[in-house]
Amino acid sequence: MMTSRKDLLDIDSLSTEEIGHLLESAAPFKQLLRKSVKKVPTLRGKTVLTLFYEPSTRTRSSFEVAAKRLSADVIHFAVSQSSVMKGESVLDTVDTLQAMRADYIVVRHPAAGVPNQIARHTRASVINAGDGSHAHPTQALLDAFTLREVHDNLAGLKVLIVGDILHSRVARSTGRILWKLGAEVGVLGPGSLIPAGRPDFMTAFRNYDEVFEWSPDVVYLLRVQVERQREPFFPGGSEYHRLYGLTDERLARVRAKRIWVMHPGPVNRGVELADSVMSYERSLIDEQVENGIAMRMAVLYWLLPETVAGPREEEET
Amino acid sequence: MRGGRVAAEDDDRLREADVLVEGGVIRRTGPGIPLEDGVEEIDCSGKILLPGLFDLHVHLREPGREDKETIRTGSEAAINGGITGIVAMPNTSPAIDSGGMVQAILDIAFREARIPVLTSGCITRGRAGQELAGIGGMVEKGAIMITDDGDPVENPQTLRRAMEYARGFGIPVACHCETKALSGDGAMNEGRVSYGLGVPGMPACSEEICMERDIRIAQMTGAHAHIQHVSSAAGMEIVRRFKEEGVRVTCEVTPHHLLFCDEDLGDYDTHYKMNPPLRSREDCARLLEGLREGCFDVIATDHAPHTDFEKSLDLASAPFGITGLETALVSLYHYFIRTNAFGWGLLVKRYSAEPRRLVGRAPAEIAEGRPCELVVFDPAAETAFTREFMRSKSSNTPFLDRTLSGRVEMVVVGDAVLLDRREERP
Numbered sequence: 001m002m003t004s005r006k007d008l009l010d011i012d013s014l015s016t017e018e019i020g021h022l023l024e025s026a027a028p029f030k031q032l033l034r035k036s037v038k039k040v041p042t043l044r045g046k047t048v049l050t051l052f053y054e055p056s057t058r059t060r061s062s063f064e065v066a067a068k069r070l071s072a073d074v075i076h077f078a079v080s081q082s083s084v085m086k087g088e089s090v091l092d093t094v095d096t097l098q099a100m101r102a103d104y105i106v107v108r109h110p111a112a113g114v115p116n117q118i119a120r121h122t123r124a125s126v127i128n129a130g131d132g133s134h135a136h137p138t139q140a141l142l143d144a145f146t147l148r149e150v151h152d153n154l155a156g157l158k159v160l161i162v163g164d165i166l167h168s169r170v171a172r173s174t175g176r177i178l179w180k181l182g183a184e185v186g187v188l189g190p191g192s193l194i195p196a197g198r199p200d201f202m203t204a205f206r207n208y209d210e211v212f213e214w215s216p217d218v219v220y221l222l223r224v225q226v227e228r229q230r231e232p233f234f235p236g237g238s239e240y241h242r243l244y245g246l247t248d249e250r251l252a253r254v255r256a257k258r259i260w261v262m263h264p265g266p267v268n269r270g271v272e273l274a275d276s277v278m279s280y281e282r283s284l285i286d287e288q289v290e291n292g293i294a295m296r297m298a299v300l301y302w303l304l305p306e307t308v309a310g311p312r313e314e315e316e317t
Numbered sequence: 318m319r320g321g322r323v324a325a326e327d328d329d330r331l332r333e334a335d336v337l338v339e340g341g342v343i344r345r346t347g348p349g350i351p352l353e354d355g356v357e358e359i360d361c362s363g364k365i366l367l368p369g370l371f372d373l374h375v376h377l378r379e380p381g382r383e384d385k386e387t388i389r390t391g392s393e394a395a396i397n398g399g400i401t402g403i404v405a406m407p408n409t410s411p412a413i414d415s416g417g418m419v420q421a422i423l424d425i426a427f428r429e430a431r432i433p434v435l436t437s438g439c440i441t442r443g444r445a446g447q448e449l450a451g452i453g454g455m456v457e458k459g460a461i462m463i464t465d466d467g468d469p470v471e472n473p474q475t476l477r478r479a480m481e482y483a484r485g486f487g488i489p490v491a492c493h494c495e496t497k498a499l500s501g502d503g504a505m506n507e508g509r510v511s512y513g514l515g516v517p518g519m520p521a522c523s524e525e526i527c528m529e530r531d532i533r534i535a536q537m538t539g540a541h542a543h544i545q546h547v548s549s550a551a552g553m554e555i556v557r558r559f560k561e562e563g564v565r566v567t568c569e570v571t572p573h574h575l576l577f578c579d580e581d582l583g584d585y586d587t588h589y590k591m592n593p594p595l596r597s598r599e600d601c602a603r604l605l606e607g608l609r610e611g612c613f614d615v616i617a618t619d620h621a622p623h624t625d626f627e628k629s630l631d632l633a634s635a636p637f638g639i640t641g642l643e644t645a646l647v648s649l650y651h652y653f654i655r656t657n658a659f660g661w662g663l664l665v666k667r668y669s670a671e672p673r674r675l676v677g678r679a680p681a682e683i684a685e686g687r688p689c690e691l692v693v694f695d696p697a698a699e700t701a702f703t704r705e706f707m708r709s710k711s712s713n714t715p716f717l718d719r720t721l722s723g724r725v726e727m728v729v730v731g732d733a734v735l736l737d738r739r740e741e742r743p
Contacts (some may be wrong), residue, residue: 012513032740089626089629090630091629110583111631111634112514112516112631112632112633113514113515113516113585113632116584116585117631132516133517134514135515169515172513173434179514197513197518198511199513231501
């Protein structure tokens with residue numbers, strides 16, 4: 001059995017062996033989810049705290065279901081950014097939350113690196129559920145797991161990631177895990193969103209013609225923030241769709257080449273993809289959601305918090 | 318002071334010499350000075366005597382943020398680091414932008430500080446970048462430099478007028494170079510490391526474009542531009558090029574830009590966040606080369622105290638800046654002098670003599686007939702930078718709780734021993 005870690009903060013720090021182990025161990029949990037009794041007592045008596053500084057019903061629910069299927073207690077703690085800026089730092093909040101004796105803290109925060117800071121500060125296991133533009137490791141793991149269900153070996157697989165490579169934590173984490181597992185990673189998007197500082201393994205393409213020539217096995221579409229652009233990175237949703245979206249026309253070529261399509265959700269119809277993509281037979285988008293629960297169960301099962309009760313801790317209470 | 322070795326500007330060889338101080342003045346230097354009755358002998362064997370350092374770039378936070386630093390604690394921190402003269406930056410609250418404010422600062426310094434505390438004044442009123450501050454009034458009261466440090470003067474015409482105006486007073490205009498539209502909400506150098514960390518970046522060209530602009534305006538106006546905290550190799554080359562063309566431009570480099578690079582931010586440690594940011598490893602190496610080649614006129618810390626709370630925020634929210642007065646000499650010794658990257662002659666020139674010349678003061682020198690202003694440095698001892706060690710109110714430095722080689726053992730100015738650590742044993 002692979003040695004456990006305290007925290008899951010990013011993909012960079014995981015070895016290929018650890019990634020392999022996590023992907024293997026998610027499979028039985030997925031089986032479990034399809035049984036009539038979907039619950040195991042593994043984490044009975046443990047507490048999972050979700051600490052979300054950014055709204056995200058999907059990710060939070062996925063963690064909640066995963067934790068409950070393992071019989072853990074779940075506490076939600078939603079913090080608005082406005083209250084944070086009034087003199088209480090994240091670490092102050094974490095100090096306060098220590099009273100709840102959480103064994104696992106699932107963190108989402110708009111600023112990169114906050115889960116790292118919390119992890120250094122607490123004995124609980126910290127799981128990064130997305131921090132700014134930095135990382136989203138459980139998304140990356142579930143994406144790799146999903147692809148392994150359709151391709152036994154990811155070595156040599158060609159995956160194109162389309163969209164906001166500059167700001168996307170999914171591009172960073174999923175790109176990194178696929179590269180670690182031997183896949184080739186291409187990126188496509190408006191030039192203003194394909195930064196020069198990206199890792200060498202991300203090969204940039206200028207347009208779909210170049211992409212189809214490269215002949216990817218998977219097209220992974222990122223969610224595009226049209227309405228929340230703080231600067232003019234690209235002219236707008238319709239031009240984006242015309243140049244970089246998976247249009248009906250491109251879907252025909254994708255179908256002909258039997259290319260898998262993925263998306264971390266929620267989708268923007270008419271921007272990164274045409275409506276018809278949702279019913280495409282090789283869309284893995286629904287599988288990603290289902291696998292997210294199994295993968296997060298595997299992560300909770302694997303991590304080892306430092307909160308095992310000892311004599312000192314009993315004295316404190 | 319018996320048996321020490323004396324460091325001097327431009328001379329990397331240390332000279333073995335005794336130093337006799339009487340009435341705050343150096344009476345004799347040379348080997349084997351006979352001991353006279355009534356003279357206290359200080360054993361300096363194994364120690365290095367160097368002229369007191371002078372830091373041209375210090376944030377003292379008074380008035381406005383006395384919880385971070387005061388003129389008293391900042392000047393004590395300087396003494397703790399072997400620095401015997403400092404220049405305060407004017408970005409206090411309210412800003413130092415009038416003759417009255419300059420007078421107030423210098424009055425406090427006269428009462429509270431045991432070393433000369435000089436002050437700069439703002440270029441524009443309230444550092445707002447609009448109207449010129451009362452430059453003439455500030456100079457009359459003793460300001461030795463003007464700067465809007467912390468921010469650039471965004472409007473080039475305003476900067477031009479300020480430089481034309483300042484030229485008449487013979488004071489340098491110190492420039493914080495940054496093109497705000499490019500650096501935006503960045504928190505570190507833009508590049509591979511910032512991409513990997515997912516942290517918004519500030520590209521080096523944000524600094525370089527403004528630097529080029531400011532120096533060209535100095536060229537046009539004939540003013541003396543002093544470029545603060547140069548952080549990139551390309552920026553350094555811009556200054557070098559204009560110097561070769563004969564423009565009146567000087568520049569400074571901080572210890573942290575020589576010692577660290579953006580890779581040190583890998584763990585989101587806010588003690589490596591400052592503006593301009595730590596650039597790439599290659600920039601860092603080239604700045605050191607530039608210092609050795611004489612491209613930088615001065616070393617200055619940009620000592621920027623902040624509270625623990627502010628620095629415990631996430632990397633994007635935490636304020637820019639780290640402290641430096643107490644760690645500068647020891648860290649430069651530990652990483653550069655000890656390893657022969659450069660010698661004591663360079664340190665004395667760039668961190669003691671040149672910065673004093675730049676503000677029109679005579680350099681401190683360990684020579685007969687000169688006022689005594691010296692530091693006894695023990696290269697064989699160590700310094701543990703604990704919170705207890707710090708005399709600054711703030712401890713926001715990457716060196717916190719680290720131990721480096723070298724120790725400031727004594728600081729003597731005139732006939733006053735400002736620091737004496739001979740009895741302390743680690």
